[in-house]
Amino acid sequence: MSSSKVNIDEIKKNINKKSGDWIKVGMSTCGIAAGADKVLEKFQEEKERRNLDIRLEKCGCAGMCYAEPLVEIRVKGMPQVVYGKVDAKVVVEIIDRHVLRKQLLDDHIYNIKVQ
Amino acid sequence: MKIILIKDTGPTEKTKIIYDLFNALLRDAGMHADYQVVRAADIGIYGKGVVVKIFPGDIVYQNVQEDDVNNIIDTTLKQNKPIKDLRLDFQNKQIRIVLRNCGVIDPEKIDDYIGQDGYQGIKKVLQKFDPEKVIDEMKTSGLRGRGGGGFPTWMKWNFARGVEMDQKYIICNADEGDPGAYMDRSVLEGDPHSVLEGMMIAGYTVGASKGYLYIRAEYPLAIERCQKAIDQARVYGFLGENILGCGFNFDLDIRLGAGAFVCGEETALIASIEGKRGCPQPRPPYPSIKGLWGKPTVINNVETLANVPVILHKGGAWFSKIGSETSKGTKVFALTGKVQNSSLIEVPMGITLREIVFDIGGGVLDNKKIKAIQTGGPSGGVVPEDLFDTPVDYENLLKLGSIMGSGGMIVMDEDDCMIDISKFYLGFCVEESCGKCAPCRIGGTQLLNILTDISEGKATMSDLDRLTKISSAMQKASLCGLGQSAANPVLSTLKFFKKEYHGHIVEKTCQAGKCSGLFKYEIIQKKCKRCGLCQRNCPVGAIPGDKDKGYLIEQEKCIRCGRCFDVCKFEAVAR
Ligand SMILES: Cc1cc2nc3c(=O)[nH]c(=O)nc-3n(C[C@H](O)[C@H](O)[C@H](O)COP(=O)(O)O)c2cc1C
Ligand code: SF4
Ligand code: FES
Numbered sequence: 052m053s054s055s056k057v058n059i060d061e062i063k064k065n066i067n068k069k070s071g072d073w074i075k076v077g078m079s080t081c082g083i084a085a086g087a088d089k090v091l092e093k094f095q096e097e098k099e100r101r102n103l104d105i106r107l108e109k110c111g112c113a114g115m116c117y118a119e120p121l122v123e124i125r126v127k128g129m130p131q132v133v134y135g136k137v138d139a140k141v142v143v144e145i146i147d148r149h150v151l152r153k154q155l156l157d158d159h160i161y162n163i164k165v166q
Numbered sequence: 167m168k169i170i171l172i173k174d175t176g177p178t179e180k181t182k183i184i185y186d187l188f189n190a191l192l193r194d195a196g197m198h199a200d201y202q203v204v205r206a207a208d209i210g211i212y213g214k215g216v217v218v219k220i221f222p223g224d225i226v227y228q229n230v231q232e233d234d235v236n237n238i239i240d241t242t243l244k245q246n247k248p249i250k251d252l253r254l255d256f257q258n259k260q261i262r263i264v265l266r267n268c269g270v271i272d273p274e275k276i277d278d279y280i281g282q283d284g285y286q287g288i289k290k291v292l293q294k295f296d297p298e299k300v301i302d303e304m305k306t307s308g309l310r311g312r313g314g315g316g317f318p319t320w321m322k323w324n325f326a327r328g329v330e331m332d333q334k335y336i337i338c339n340a341d342e343g344d345p346g347a348y349m350d351r352s353v354l355e356g357d358p359h360s361v362l363e364g365m366m367i368a369g370y371t372v373g374a375s376k377g378y379l380y381i382r383a384e385y386p387l388a389i390e391r392c393q394k395a396i397d398q399a400r401v402y403g404f405l406g407e408n409i410l411g412c413g414f415n416f417d418l419d420i421r422l423g424a425g426a427f428v429c430g431e432e433t434a435l436i437a438s439i440e441g442k443r444g445c446p447q448p449r450p451p452y453p454s455i456k457g458l459w460g461k462p463t464v465i466n467n468v469e470t471l472a473n474v475p476v477i478l479h480k481g482g483a484w485f486s487k488i489g490s491e492t493s494k495g496t497k498v499f500a501l502t503g504k505v506q507n508s509s510l511i512e513v514p515m516g517i518t519l520r521e522i523v524f525d526i527g528g529g530v531l532d533n534k535k536i537k538a539i540q541t542g543g544p545s546g547g548v549v550p551e552d553l554f555d556t557p558v559d560y561e562n563l564l565k566l567g568s569i570m571g572s573g574g575m576i577v578m579d580e581d582d583c584m585i586d587i588s589k590f591y592l593g594f595c596v597e598e599s600c601g602k603c604a605p606c607r608i609g610g611t612q613l614l615n616i617l618t619d620i621s622e623g624k625a626t627m628s629d630l631d632r633l634t635k636i637s638s639a640m641q642k643a644s645l646c647g648l649g650q651s652a653a654n655p656v657l658s659t660l661k662f663f664k665k666e667y668h669g670h671i672v673e674k675t676c677q678a679g680k681c682s683g684l685f686k687y688e689i690i691q692k693k694c695k696r697c698g699l700c701q702r703n704c705p706v707g708a709i710p711g712d713k714d715k716g717y718l719i720e721q722e723k724c725i726r727c728g729r730c731f732d733v734c735k736f737e738a739v740a741r
Contacts, residue, residue, distance in 0.1 A: 075272075083387070109274065112510065114265060118208065123269070
């Protein structure tokens with residue numbers, strides 16, 4: 052029997068080793084309809100403008116349709132938070148407050164995971 | 167980091183008051199630098215007054231009043247002791263199996279999926295299980311089809327496995343045509359690899375080397391992401407020949423559905439892939455014996471397939487611990503309608519409708535009175551509020567005259583008219599009927615005519631008998647599930663809301679104000695404060711008058727939109 056092209060366990064180990072800060076934007080039909088693509092763009096823009104060391108990622112829909120666009124964020128020293136009803140203005144607030152000053156935003160938290 | 171998260175979960179609106187109080191008192195105590203006091207938009211708990219969550223420790227307090235704030239600071243924050251009287255034992259009612267990766271991984275990156283135990287199921291199966299063993303695990307799991315019927319998945323696979331044939335097929339049914347349903351779309355968009363892996367496992371088990379994903383063309387993003395997933399899986403050698411070096415060959419292609427509801431029916435779907443008109447065929451033979459191009463074909467729903475990798479990875483016994491006696495695992499529902507949180511939820515089978523609507527959905531919109539919940543879409547029925555404590559599973563819903571269906575769940579309140587609802591669903595089926603068999607084609611139209619008469623106040627009580635007779639003929643004699651179940655919404659509303667039918671037929675009134683011929687809006691002069699809001703809001707100028715003379719609704723002009731009724735702050739508009 053020939054060996055397979057990739058080693059699943061190796062990939063799994065590597066991907067889960069990835070650390071650092073990230074921001075995920077829910078980019079399914081529902082999210083995009085609510086403006087998630089603009090949110091992602093704005094994050095991209097702010098990230099470049101301020102030279103931030105943070106990974107920007109896309110993900111599917113977490114199910115909270117009533118709160119789209121949804122953004123989940125993990126920043127060192129902060130709990131992992133899901134922000135909802137995010138628009139360009141809130142993006143700037145997330146960067147200014149959550150990412151840079153390590154302060155949670157009022158009125159946009161939909162979920163919070165404290166390790 | 168220490169956090170105090172605050173949210174008034176109703177009915178008062180005290181979030182801000184308690185928030186300010188915490189900030190002020192923490193400052194007085196010289197502790198405000200240690201804590202972040204935050205207002206949540208949603209705290210996952212509903213109808214429990216002001217909810218305060220304290221991290222770390224995950225302490226949850228409910229019905230917090232102004233007076234309690236000092237106590238919380240003294241007892242919990244300073245002395246680290248919980249306050250029993252305020253404590254809320256809170257458990258998240260959702261369990262994520264199907265949606266395990268949705269919103270977690272990047273669906274366009276196969277490595278992300280692998281990072282979450284993706285492709286571990288197929289790996290285990292190919293390396294350690296023979297097909298019988300897979301069937302055994304599936305049997306132990308108790309997984310039943312999520313496409314509506316609830317047929318045991320292992321049995322379907324076993325039928326196809328039992329037939330000796332040079333070629334067999336696996337089809338994923340992603341036609342999702344029910345109005346109000348988008349569960350499958352979310353899975354395909356959020357975690358396409360889980361469906362691919364499920365199809366691979368099915369393929370190995372029954373001895374199929376080819377699969378098709380039948381996706382409705384209206385789902386471009388789902389199609390795009392599935393295609394990417396297939397391409398990536400091919401590059402990784404998970405699709406193609408000699409998969410994982412285990413000698414198993416399997417490949418997948420996408421076929422597009424043109425958006426006809428009936429094409430979601432398995433035999434019609436198969437005809438459509440074969441390039442024929444999407445018309446249902448009589449069964450038996452069932453597709454698992456004689457399906458696509460006459461070959462044994464397993465056809466499973468998206469959600470069914472997304473469960474499969476987890477079952478094989480974690481074991482059938484693990485899966486069967488979740489759910490009710492007859493229905494194992496979870497179900498994804500698209501909860502919509504007059505509910506606070508329109509959302510995609512995944513709950514264990516056996517949860518009650520009340521928990522779904524109130525604990526997860528956050529209750530009814532605008533404090534209206536809840537009337538019923540519709541499950542199963544055009545093939546389903548309504549469950550009235552007094553039966554909301556029924557645990558949700560295949561059998562229970564069937565007993566109530568509804569069905570599990572694919573997972574649409576629509577909450578209805580006092581403004582929803584049951585005749586109007588039946589008309590909507592029946593109209594949908596009449597529109598979507600392929601017309602091949604008479605009971606569905608003719609019966610459906612007849613039913614719709616009667617319902618229309620009822621909604622216009624032109625029916626008589628004897629029409630109700632005709633409704634039941636035609637319905638039962640359609641159930642018995644229609645060729646496919648569409649016609650067999652099209653009358654379900656009618657029968658079910660008739661069963662639980664006969665009074666509404668009577669109201670329309672005898673008193674010629676529509677309490678919900680939906681059947682526009684059967685009610686009117688009028689201004690109750692005694693209650694009217696002459697604010698003029700109704701006049702300004704009427705889109706057709708049907709409310710003449712002024713602040714001195716008062717206002718009147720001109721019935722000839724009124725289009726019964728209900729704007730005046732909604733905007734009047736003094737309840738001076740009657741329906
Ligand atoms: C009119 C009609 C429409 C249907 N539409 C769908 C659909 O959109 N998706 C689906 O999975 N099953 C649909 N079904 C059920 C399929 O015929 C079939 O039972 C199902 O795909 C089997 O998968 P399961 O065993 O995994 O549930 C439909 C049935 C009927 C009668
Ligand atoms: S029941 Fe209706 S949809 Fe089904 S085959 Fe007959 S006419 Fe066509
Ligand atoms: S479908 Fe994405 S949040 Fe509802």
